[in-house]
Amino acid sequence: MVNIIKQLVPSSIVNKRSYGYGNPVNYITVHQTGNANKGADAEAHANIQSKLNPREASWHYSVDDKESYQSFEDEVKCWAATDGQGPGNTQSVHVEICINSDGDYEKAVKNGAELVKHLLDKHNLSLNDVKQHHDWYNKNCPAQLRAGKDGITWGDFLNMVEGEKTAEVSKTQVKSATTTKSSTKANLDVDGIPGEETIEALQVYLGTTADSYISDQVHNQATDAFASGINFGNGKKGSLVVKALQKLIGATQDGLLGPNTVGMLQKYLGTPYDKVISDPSAMVKELQRRLNKGNL
Ligand SMILES: [Zn+2]
Incomplete structure (x- = not known):
């Protein structure tokens, strides 16, 4: 001026x-x-x-x-x-x-x-x-x-x-x-197959450490459906990004990805509810689509 x-x-x-x-x-x-x-x-x-x-x-x-x-x-x-x-x-x-x-x-x-x-x-x-x-x-x-x-x-x-x-x-x-999460848009293939890229986009969106890994998980249908990006452990600590996701969708915040969290995420995203991550998964596709829009 x-x-x-x-x-x-x-x-x-x-x-x-x-x-x-x-x-x-x-x-x-x-x-x-x-x-x-x-x-x-x-x-x-x-x-x-x-x-x-x-x-x-x-x-x-x-x-x-x-x-x-x-x-x-x-x-x-x-x-x-x-x-x-x-x-x-x-x-x-x-x-x-x-x-x-x-x-x-x-x-x-x-x-x-x-x-x-x-x-x-x-x-x-x-x-x-x-x-x-x-x-x-x-x-x-x-x-x-x-x-x-x-x-x-x-x-x-x-x-x-x-x-x-x-x-x-x-x-x-x-x-x-820049101060809202809506600016963090991902550029994911909407293939319905969860892996490291989808995890990292979710971490960026939710503001947790973006290392593309979900740490300290236990084997179940959900974690085994991932192509990559799951670090297995004893499940006592769980994962920060899963906790943040659970908080967002109203699930129990134990940091562990399993059928209950998958079911809550399906309800949250409005995709078919069966508590299972299919191959490919409509729920994961919708998640990828929303992460690309920067609006979960
Ligand atoms: Zn004049």
């Missing part, structure tokens, strides 16, 4: 160069300064206003390729839209984008878009509420955006404003996705 330097004009200038306070801020209006002179940057435009602009004009923000200056509070009804007491002057916040030739034009436009996005958020407005000076009065302003200077059109500018929004939203989405 472009930095905003507050350099508010004294109240005597608010009285002489605006309709005073009471702006409900229903719109954000974009202008370009029309001054390509070197040094005609945001600070210079703010200084013009601080020393009582000889022109009977005023605007809230000036923005260039480095920063933005605020000269009037948003609630002031500035004289920028050339529409007298119309909605442009009395219901809008006005942003002047600098076009000084010693500045980076594209960067200034981008900073302008950031500032506009900030103001939309601040006042709970939408992209439809972004106006051109030209929308209020038949003046060719913002002239360079209207002409598509350097290949940047008004539509591109609105996309930049919207892009600020999209970028932030997608950042938020990425952040929340």
Whole structure:
């Protein structure tokens, strides 16, 4: 976000160069300064206003390729839209984008878009509420955006404003996705045959040690149905991934894979209930499908 330097004009200038306070801020209006002179940057435009602009004009923000200056509070009804007491002057916040030739034009436009996005958020407005000076009065302003200077059109500018929004939203989405298990999608063959790959995907999904082995199991129909990935032992400790799975499906958490856990998993997944892992198994297929979707 472009930095905003507050350099508010004294109240005597608010009285002489605006309709005073009471702006409900229903719109954000974009202008370009029309001054390509070197040094005609945001600070210079703010200084013009601080020393009582000889022109009977005023605007809230000036923005260039480095920063933005605020000269009037948003609630002031500035004289920028050339529409007298119309909605442009009395219901809008006005942003002047600098076009000084010693500045980076594209960067200034981008900073302008950031500032506009900030103001939309601040006042709970939408992209439809972004106006051109030209929308209020038949003046060719913002002239360079209207002409598509350097290949940047008004539509591109609105996309930049919207892009600020999209970028932030997608950042938020990425952040929340990484903190939920729904982002851990597997890439399993849906063959209905359980083995090391399915075990590892389950371990990743359930957040247990992903070593692709179910440890300390005893022989039964379920464990013997695995193509690979079962480490047999005395069954006193069981397996962490089986415990985590049992917790998820509401089975007794003993860490041992057997007919009861298979039956509960079949009920949980909605596949035929017989407490047996067939070859191939509809239950394992459904498990693999769901692990691929990242949603057990
Ligand atoms: Zn204008």
